Each structure stands twice: as C-alpha cells, then as structure tokens.
Amino acid sequence: MSVQTVCLGWHWQPYAYSREATDVNGNRVLEFPDWMVRLGRKAILEATNDPLAAANYTPDTALVNYYSDDSKMGMHQDRDEQSTQPVVSISIGDTCQFRFGNTLNRNKPYEDIALASGDLFVFGGPARLAYHGVTKILPGTAPAECGLASGRINITMRVTGLDG
Ligand SMILES: O=C(O)CCC(=O)C(=O)O
Numbered sequence: 252m253s254v255q256t257v258c259l260g261w262h263w264q265p266y267a268y269s270r271e272a273t274d275v276n277g278n279r280v281l282e283f284p285d286w287m288v289r290l291g292r293k294a295i296l297e298a299t300n301d302p303l304a305a306a307n308y309t310p311d312t313a314l315v316n317y318y319s320d321d322s323k324m325g326m327h328q329d330r331d332e333q334s335t336q337p338v339v340s341i342s343i344g345d346t347c348q349f350r351f352g353n354t355l356n357r358n359k360p361y362e363d364i365a366l367a368s369g370d371l372f373v374f375g376g377p378a379r380l381a382y383h384g385v386t387k388i389l390p391g392t393a394p395a396e397c398g399l400a401s402g403r404i405n406i407t408m409r410v411t412g413l414d415g
C-alpha cells in the first residue's frame with residue numbers, strides 16, 4: 252500500500268502548494284499549528300546550535316505521512332518550496348530504513364539510516380535538496396508508549412516561501 256498523506260498549512264500536490272485540497276475534497280487545509288512552529292524552532296536549535304537560525308525558522312506547511320507495514324517512498328527531492336529554509340522531519344511509530352542521498356541524482360552515494368520513533372532529521376544547508384526516500388518499514392518496532400499501534404507517521408515541516 253502506498254503512503255497516505257494529509258497536509259497542514261498549505262496543501263501539497265506534486266509541483267504546487269495551494270490552500271484547498273483540490274485533488275482530494277476541495278476543502279481548505281487546516282491551519283498550521285503554533286506548537287509545531289515551536290517544535291520546528293527547537294529542532295533547528297538542536298541541529299544548528301544557532302539561536303538566530305532557530306528564531307527565524309517559521310514553517311508554514313507540513314506533510315503528515317502514514318506508512319503501513321509495506322509502504323515505501325521513492326527517492327525524491329523536496330523542491331516545491333520557494334524557500335531554502337530547512338525541512339524538519341519527525342518520526343513516530345515503527346522504525347523505517349531511510350535512504351539519504353546526494354543532491355545530483357537518485358543513485359549512489361547514499362546512506363541508509365534507521366529512523367526510529369522520536370527521531371528528528373533536519374535537511375538544511377547543502378543537504379536541503381538531497382534526494383531521499385523510505386525503503387522499508389520494520390513492523391513491530393514501535394515503542395508501546397508512542398501512541399501508534401502499528402505503522403509509522405512521519406511529519407515533514409517546511410517553509411513554502413509563499414504569501415497569504
Ligand atoms: O517519511 C519520511 O521519513 C520522509 C518523508 C518525505 O520525504 C516527504 O514527505 O517528502
């Protein structure tokens with residue numbers, strides 16, 4: 252089964268962000284929550300140790316992805332944003348094998364990294380446009396207290412660079 256996605260702030264469909272989910276039900280997308288902006292800033296502070304970079308980070312969209320046991324995500328770049336600000340990724344539930352590649356193409360060199368529940372991954376600076384994907388989910392690896400019985404949720408927050 253493929254990944255199921257819901258968006259916050261701005262609705263994403265390949266190549267474009269909009270305020271309405273025109274390819275789903277036409278509804279206006281939910282507001283981007285303030286707590287998620289705060290979480291994004293904490294993540295940038297952890298990753299960069301730069302309080303100014305953290306204070307200036309104001310994500311306005313997030314893709315919330317649900318992976319079932321056999322879901323995968325192919326290698327891609329996150330490049331529909333007009334801002335070069337980092338992408339902050341948060342993982343909940345089952346561990347996945349995350350493939351973090353280079354900025355030129357989907358092929359090697361890449362690194363396979365286990366992203367477990369509670370892990371945070373920041374794509375910033377020269378790595379902002381690195382190709383990446385999810386090659387497999389490791390069923391049954393979620394900690395009992397994470398609130399998700401099976402599968403994996405990943406939230407990637409971004410700065411669209413769009414107004415309005
Ligand atoms: O699930 C992940 O860790 C990555 C998600 C992703 O790359 C995306 O939503 O663009």
Ligand SMILES: [Fe+2]
Pocket residue numbers: 327328329383407
């Ligand atoms: Fe991505």
